[in-house]
Amino acid sequence: MSTSNYPVDMTSKPEVKAFFDPATNTISYVVKDPATNACAVVDSVMDIDYAAGRITYDHADEIIAYIQEKDLKLEWLIETHVHADHLSAAPYIQQKLGGKLGIGEKITVVQETFGKVFNEGTEFQRDGSQFDKLFKDGDTYQIGELTAFVIYTPGHTPACMVHVMGDAAFVGDTLFMPDGGSARADFPGGDAAMLYDSIQKLLALPDAMRLFMCHDYGPNGRDIQWETTVGDEKEHNIHVGGGKSKSEFVKFRTERDAVLDMPKLIIPSLQVNMRAGQLPPSEDNGKTFLKVPVNGL
Numbered sequence: 001m002s003t004s005n006y007p008v009d010m011t012s013k014p015e016v017k018a019f020f021d022p023a024t025n026t027i028s029y030v031v032k033d034p035a036t037n038a039c040a041v042v043d044s045v046m047d048i049d050y051a052a053g054r055i056t057y058d059h060a061d062e063i064i065a066y067i068q069e070k071d072l073k074l075e076w077l078i079e080t081h082v083h084a085d086h087l088s089a090a091p092y093i094q095q096k097l098g099g100k101l102g103i104g105e106k107i108t109v110v111q112e113t114f115g116k117v118f119n120e121g122t123e124f125q126r127d128g129s130q131f132d133k134l135f136k137d138g139d140t141y142q143i144g145e146l147t148a149f150v151i152y153t154p155g156h157t158p159a160c161m162v163h164v165m166g167d168a169a170f171v172g173d174t175l176f177m178p179d180g181g182s183a184r185a186d187f188p189g190g191d192a193a194m195l196y197d198s199i200q201k202l203l204a205l206p207d208a209m210r211l212f213m214c215h216d217y218g219p220n221g222r223d224i225q226w227e228t229t230v231g232d233e234k235e236h237n238i239h240v241g242g243g244k245s246k247s248e249f250v251k252f253r254t255e256r257d258a259v260l261d262m263p264k265l266i267i268p269s270l271q272v273n274m275r276a277g278q279l280p281p282s283e284d285n286g287k288t289f290l291k292v293p294v295n296g297l
């Protein structure tokens, strides 16, 4: 679908509240419909002390407290993609506040790939049925009276989706802030050329569209930031701005990805996030375990 076919509505300006998680440099969002008290949560984080195998929910509890304090009604929990650097807290929040959990329909590709990597048994469904909604390009959904839509943006992973809610787009790992560039494209199913094309779809949105990042690492010592605009990215993004060509981007991205270490939390993140944020089923002693595939990634 070309960008002009999406139902863009810049007149609707949702209230966006950001929650920064310093442990994983992730930003989670609560997005409120301007006309009602309906809201959505985008990319929540479950806390893990991986060395200790300990899971807690301080970050999610902060989001829950905010929603309760403002008396909002949670209608959607959105995952922009299967994150490899933090664990989702979506089921924990859903259990407390309700709402539907959605991700891109290509989650099935991710489940197939990592179901094999972690040697999951047949009880691990690879059909995305752990989620309430699987989005495809151009799908719309309601947050109160606000109509949101999705843009399919593969490249970083095969299931990446950008969610546009009024004049605000939640870009996942498609783009970083202009001085951060773009996310890696070397995970299984990732592709630098596809990422370039996906970014072009975003840059074709109106210049004034607000863009909200999923991550920021404060490059060159600057403070953490998470909000920019299409116009700003188009002009200043260090990887794609100023009209950089696809071949320049692919060359740069491929060379850069070759020297990046794996994200610290990739192993627990994938096992949990491919299950929509659920932990693997408990074993016969009633305990839950996360696996480490030796030389498997």
Ligand SMILES: [Fe+2]
Pocket (backbone or CB within 6 Å): 081, 082, 083, 084, 085, 156, 173
């Ligand atoms: Fe990611």
